[in-house]
Amino acid sequence: MDDMRNVMSRIDKSGEGVYVQASTLGSLEALLEFLKTPAVSIPVSGIGIGPVHKKDVMKASVMLERKKEYATILAFDVKVTPEARELADDLGVTIFIADIIYHLFDQFKAYIDNLKEEKKKEAAEDAVFPCVLQIMPNCVFNKKDPIILGVDVIDGILKIGTPICIPQREFIDIGRISSIENNHKPVDYAKKGQKVAIKITGSNAEEQQKMFGRHFEMEDQLVSHISRSSIDVLKANYRDELSNEEWKLVVKLKHLFKIQ
Structure with missing residues (x-):
């Protein structure tokens, strides 16, 4: 007993x-x-x-x-x-x-492990990783859709599929990252400190396509457009993939976007 x-x-x-x-x-x-x-x-x-x-x-x-x-x-x-x-x-x-x-x-x-991978694949579309980008001087290669720029990853991690907005311009959405190149080679992501070329494709054909020089300028920072649901997806599926510094950026952006 x-x-x-x-x-x-x-x-x-x-x-x-x-x-x-x-x-x-x-x-x-x-x-x-x-x-x-x-x-x-x-x-x-x-x-x-x-x-x-x-x-x-x-x-x-x-x-x-x-x-x-x-x-x-x-x-x-x-x-x-x-x-x-x-x-x-x-x-x-x-x-x-x-x-x-x-x-x-x-x-x-x-x-x-297999279940986690399946969940990640299902959640991939809703996952928005935190990043802050600065356009580099003389690196605007195409001003309108697809917008092609050379950027410096100021903070966070930039991934293909990330929706990008301009906080200084009333959080205007300019599209999603459709490709990233590092030294002329395609990559899936870029981290803080890297300088890469990006292509931004308009996310909605019905909306007016955004254009460099009209909707945003050289000095404007490009920021990943996070949301309450995208933060929840990161917590549930990518908790271990983000560094402490990247999580701190999530919190910083959360305040910027006034997310509860």
Whole structure:
């Protein structure tokens, strides 16, 4: 009973986590101990001993509503009944099976990494990275759509697809970055301190196309047009990809755009 109480105490109090199944109480304890280590840190919402049955799949399926990536069963050294496998496939519960703890973790980690990549791809269109650009002297190569300029990345990270606006000109939008060149070579992004050539393409054919010399001038800074939703997308999907300095720029731009 003491062993069982010890095992039950490992279940995450929030109720969110994976479902864990093992062949014996001892192997269940070993797996839970491994999942709890800081390097692994996978929360557990439920446990079971013996083969994976339909009832275990039903318990794991609760996570489909709460945190979909945790709608999984880590089955350590146990069999999965055909009925349980069929129900898991129908409900969308993922079952990982292994008789070595590390292999279970590797499978789960690969699964989570893959989910993150898929989320990133879905969110890519809505992700706006923070950047501040300054037009360089004698580097205006085309004044109207597509506007082609040589710029100095004053702050942040410039990426293809970034919507650009001019804060000094009542935040007028001039289009999106459609290409970046560094030393005449196409690149996907440019960071603070780099000098690059950019092409800005008008984002809306119905609107009047913006033009250098009419809508903005040499001294005007070009800034990525962030929004509340684009900040949320960065936080959810790109938190680790931005440096502390780049996050500070997000906060600075948030104030500039008066985003709540």
